[in-house]
Amino acid sequence: xxxxxxxxxxxxxxxxxxxxxxxxxxxxxxxxxxxxxxxxxxxxxxxxxxxxxxxxxxxxxxxxxxxxxxxxxxxxxxxxxxxxxxxxxxxxxxxxxxxxxxxxxxxxxxxxxxxxxxxxxxxxxxxxxxxxxxxxxxxxxxxxxxxxxxxxxxxxxxxxxxxxxxxxxxxxxxxxxxxxxxxxxxxxxxxxxxxxxxxxxxxxxxxxxxxxxxxxxxxxxxxxxxxxxxxxxxxxxxxxxxxxxxxxxxxxxxxxxxxxxxxxxxxxxxxxxxxxxxxxxxxxxxxxxxxxxxxxxxxxxxxxxxxxxxxxxxxxxxxxxxxxxxxxxxxxxxxxxxxxxxxxxxxxxxxxxxxxxxxxxxxxxxxxxxxxxxxxxxxxxxxxxxxxxxxxxxxxxxxxxxxxxxxxxxxxxxxxxxxxxxxxxxxxxxxxxxxxxxxxxxxxxxxxxxxxxxxxxxxxxxxxxxxxxxxxxxxxxxxxxxxxxxxxxxxxxxxxxxxxxxxxxxxxxxxxxxxxxxxxxxxxxxxxxxxxxxxxxxxxxxxxxxxxxxxx
Amino acid sequence: xxxxxxxxxxxxxxxxxxxxxxxxxxxxxxxxxxxxxxxxxxxxxxxxxxxxxxxxxxxxxxxxxxxxxxxxxxxxxxxxxxxxxxxxxxxxxxxxxxxxxxxxxxxxxxxxxxxxxxxxxxxxxxxxxxxxxxxxxxxxxxxxxxxxxxxxxxxxxxxxxxxxxxxxxxxxxxxxxxxxxxxxxxxxxxxxxxxxxxxxxxxxxxxxxxx
Numbered sequence: 001x002x003x004x005x006x007x008x009x010x011x012x013x014x015x016x017x018x019x020x021x022x023x024x025x026x027x028x029x030x031x032x033x034x035x036x037x038x039x040x041x042x043x044x045x046x047x048x049x050x051x052x053x054x055x056x057x058x059x060x061x062x063x064x065x066x067x068x069x070x071x072x073x074x075x076x077x078x079x080x081x082x083x084x085x086x087x088x089x090x091x092x093x094x095x096x097x098x099x100x101x102x103x104x105x106x107x108x109x110x111x112x113x114x115x116x117x118x119x120x121x122x123x124x125x126x127x128x129x130x131x132x133x134x135x136x137x138x139x140x141x142x143x144x145x146x147x148x149x150x151x152x153x154x155x156x157x158x159x160x161x162x163x164x165x166x167x168x169x170x171x172x173x174x175x176x177x178x179x180x181x182x183x184x185x186x187x188x189x190x191x192x193x194x195x196x197x198x199x200x201x202x203x204x205x206x207x208x209x210x211x212x213x214x215x216x217x218x219x220x221x222x223x224x225x226x227x228x229x230x231x232x233x234x235x236x237x238x239x240x241x242x243x244x245x246x247x248x249x250x251x252x253x254x255x256x257x258x259x260x261x262x263x264x265x266x267x268x269x270x271x272x273x274x275x276x277x278x279x280x281x282x283x284x285x286x287x288x289x290x291x292x293x294x295x296x297x298x299x300x301x302x303x304x305x306x307x308x309x310x311x312x313x314x315x316x317x318x319x320x321x322x323x324x325x326x327x328x329x330x331x332x333x334x335x336x337x338x339x340x341x342x343x344x345x346x347x348x349x350x351x352x353x354x355x356x357x358x359x360x361x362x363x364x365x366x367x368x369x370x371x372x373x374x375x376x377x378x379x380x381x382x383x384x385x386x387x388x389x390x391x392x393x394x395x396x397x398x399x400x401x402x403x404x405x406x407x408x409x410x411x412x413x414x415x416x417x418x419x420x421x422x423x424x425x426x427x428x429x430x431x432x433x434x435x436x437x438x439x440x441x442x443x444x445x446x447x448x449x450x451x452x453x454x455x456x457x458x459x460x461x462x463x464x465x466x467x468x469x470x471x472x473x474x475x476x477x478x479x480x481x482x483x484x485x486x487x488x489x490x491x492x493x494x495x496x497x498x499x500x501x502x503x504x505x506x507x508x509x510x511x512x513x514x515x516x517x518x519x520x521x522x523x524x525x526x527x528x529x530x531x532x533x534x535x536x537x538x539x540x541x542x543x544x545x546x547x548x549x550x551x552x
Numbered sequence: 553x554x555x556x557x558x559x560x561x562x563x564x565x566x567x568x569x570x571x572x573x574x575x576x577x578x579x580x581x582x583x584x585x586x587x588x589x590x591x592x593x594x595x596x597x598x599x600x601x602x603x604x605x606x607x608x609x610x611x612x613x614x615x616x617x618x619x620x621x622x623x624x625x626x627x628x629x630x631x632x633x634x635x636x637x638x639x640x641x642x643x644x645x646x647x648x649x650x651x652x653x654x655x656x657x658x659x660x661x662x663x664x665x666x667x668x669x670x671x672x673x674x675x676x677x678x679x680x681x682x683x684x685x686x687x688x689x690x691x692x693x694x695x696x697x698x699x700x701x702x703x704x705x706x707x708x709x710x711x712x713x714x715x716x717x718x719x720x721x722x723x724x725x726x727x728x729x730x731x732x733x734x735x736x737x738x739x740x741x742x743x744x745x746x747x748x749x750x751x752x753x754x755x756x757x758x759x760x761x762x763x
Binding site: 376378442444445447448449450451452453454455456462463466467469543545546547548549 | 602605606607609610629630631632634635636637638639641643644645646647656657659686687688689702703706708712
C-alpha cells in the first residue's frame with residue numbers, strides 16, 4: 001500500500017514535465033499538429049520577439065536580484081531581534097496572497113490614477129491623472145517591482161528555514177567577536193552557508209520571474225507583452241497552427257531561461273570570488289545605513305502588497321470615486337450585489353479544485369514521508385531536484401505539450417486534467433512544508449508505542465498525524481493557496497472552460513472595470529488566506545487543554 | 553542452551569557500524585532480574601536496545617540471536633515482540649490525557665475493565681484522579697511514573713531501560729529507581745538497563761556487564 005508511493009510521487013512530478021516537454025517539442029517541429037511545418041518560422045518572425053524576450057529577461061533577473069538582496073539585508077541586519085519576530089509573523093499571510101491578486105492591487109496603487117498618485121494630486125490640486133506610463137512600461141520595470149514585493153517573502157521564508165542548519169547564531173557571534181559589524185559579519189560568515197541551501201528556491205524565483213503569465217499580464221508591458229504572455233495567447237487560439245507557434249515560442253523562452261540560469265551560475269562564482277577578496281581584505285560596511293535599508297525596503301514591499309489589497313477592498317465597495325479623491329464618495333453594496341454571486345459560485349469551483357489537488361498531494365506526501373520512515377529510505381539530494389523540477393522547468397515550456405499531447409490522443413481539456421495539473425504544482429510545496437516537521441518528529445515516540453504493541457499504522461494515525469495536526473493543516477493551507485493561484489495550468493489544461501477566481505480576475509484586468517476587479521481580486525485573496533486562518537485556529541481549539549501541543 | 557528458558561536471552565549478539573565492531577555480548581536475564589550494561593557513550597549500548605526492540609538504525613548491522621521466553625525475536629516486527637522501553641524522557645503522548653496515555657497499550661479490552669486497570673495503576677503510583685489531566689501539567693517525577701505504568705499496563709514480556717533516571721533530580725531519582733525495580737520484580741519480567749551511572753547499577757542489584 002505504502003511502498004510504491006515514493007515511486008508514484010516521482011512519476012507525478014517528473015511524468016507531466018517530461019510528457020509535456022515532449023508534447024511541446026513535437027508540434028514545434030511540425031510533428032504532431034498535422035500539416036504544419038512553419039511553427040518555428042512563425043514564432044521567430046513575430047516582430048515583438050526581441051523586446052518580449054528582453055523584457056522577460058530583464059524583469060526576471062531584476063526581480064530575483066531585488067528579492068534576494070532585500071531578504072538578505074533584512075536577515076543580516078535584524079535576524080534574532082524583536083523587530084524581526086514581528087516581521088516573521090507578517091510573512092505567511094504575505095506569502096499566501098495570490099500573485100494575481102497582489103498584482104491587481106499593486107496596479108490599483110501605482111496606476112497614474114491610482115492611490116499613490118492621488119496623494120500629490122489632492123495636495124497640489126491636480127484634477128487630471130498624470131500622463132505617465134508607469135504600469136506596463138516597455139522594459140517590464142513595474143513588473144519586476146511587483147515580483148520583488150511578492151517573491152521577497154518567499155525567499156525570506158526559505159532562508160529562515162536554512163538558518164539553524166547553517167548555525168547562523170554561533171557563526172555571527174564568532175564573526176562579531178573578531179571585530180566585524182553585524183551586517184558585514186553576517187554577509188561574510190553566514191550568507192555563504194545560507195545561500196548554498198536556498199540556491200534552488202532562488203532559481204525558482206528566477207524562472208518564475210522570466211516566465212510567469214498572470215503577473216506579466218497585469219503589470220507587464222503590452223505591445224509587445226512578455227514572451228510568456230504571447231505564448232499563452234498563441235496557446236489559447238482555437239487555430240491549432242497558432243498553438244504550434246506557441247509551442248515553438250515556449251521552447252524559445254525555455255532556451256533563454258536556461259541561458260540566463262547558466263549565466264546566473266557563472267555570476268554566482270564571480271560574486272563568490274569577489275566575496276572572498278572582501279572577506280580577506282577585512283573591510284566592513286557602512287553598518288547603520290545597511291541596517292536601516294533592509295526594513296525600509298522589506299516593509300515597503302509588504303506595505304505595498306497590503307495597501308494594494310486594501311485598494312481592491314475599497315474599490316469593491318466604491319460607488320463614485322473620481323480622480324483626486326482619496327476615498328470614494330460613499331460605500332455601497334451595489335458592486336457586491338452585482339458581481340458577488342458569480343464570484344462566490346466560481347469561488348466554490350476554485351475551492352473544490354484546490355481541496356482535491358491538496359488532498360491528493362497530502363496523501364502522496366504523507367505516504368512518501370511515512371514510507372521513508374518505515375523503510376528507512378535515504379532520500380538524497382537528487383530527490384530534492386525532482387521535487388523542484390515542476391517549479392524549475394518553465395510552465396510555458398511544458399504546459400502547451402500537456403495540453404496538445406492529450407488532445408492528439410483524443411483527450412480534450414477537462415476538469416480532471418486541470419486537477420492533475422494542479423497536483424503537479426501543489427505537491428512540491430506541500431512536501432517542502434511538511435517534510436521538515438514530519439522528519440523532526442521524535443522517533444523514540446514511535447519506539448515507545450511499538451513497545452506498547454501499536455502497529456505502524458496505529459502509530460501513524462493515532463500519534464504521528466494528530467501530533468502533527470498543525471503542520472499538516474499548514475501544509476494543506478499552502479497547497480490550497482498554491483492551487484488558488486495557478487493561472488496558466490487552469491487556462492491551458494481547462495481549455496478556457498474551467499473558470500477559477502484567478503482566470504476570471506486576470507481576464508477582468510484588461511477590461512478596466514475596477515469595481516469588478518475589486519470584488520474578484522478580494523475573493524481570490526480570501527480564498528487563499530482563509531485556510532491559513534483555519535490552520536492556525538483549529539489546532540489551538542482542538543488542543544486547548546494540551547499544553548504540550550502549544551507552539552507545535 | 554535449552555530454548556524454553558524463561559527470560560531474555562542474548563546469544564552471541566554483535567553490533568557493528570560498517571566495519572567497526574561496537575560490542576559483542578552473550579547474556580541471559582531471568583524474569584524478575586535486572587541486567588545492567590555500563591559503558592561510555594558510543595559503545596553501542598543504546599543501539600543494542602534498538603536491536604532488541606527490532607528497530608536497528610540502517611547504519612548498523614547486528615548478528616546473533618535474541619530470544620524472549622524461548623521465542624526467537626529475530627523475525628518479529630517491533631509491536632509483536634512484547635518488549636517495552638523507557639527512556640530518560642517520559643515521552644507521554646502530548647495530545648492525549650493521562651488516562652488515554654495509560655489506555656494506549658490496552659486496546660481491545662472492555663471499557664469497564666480498561667477503566668478499572670487505569671484507576672488501579674494511578675492509585676499504585678499515588679496519583680488517584682489524575683486520569684483526565686493534561687500530561688503537560690505533570691511534574692517530572694509524576695510524568696516518569698505515568699510512563700512506567702503505561703508500559704507495565706501493556707503487559708510486556710521484557711522491559712528495556714535507556715538511561716532511565718538521568719534527567720530526574722537526585723531525590724526523585726532514588727524514589728523512581730525503587731519504584732521501577734520493585735514493579736518490574738513484582739510482575740516478574742526480565743529487565744535490561746543501559747546506563748553510565750554506577751548508582752543505577754547498584755540500585756538494580758543485579759548482574760552488571762561493563763562494555
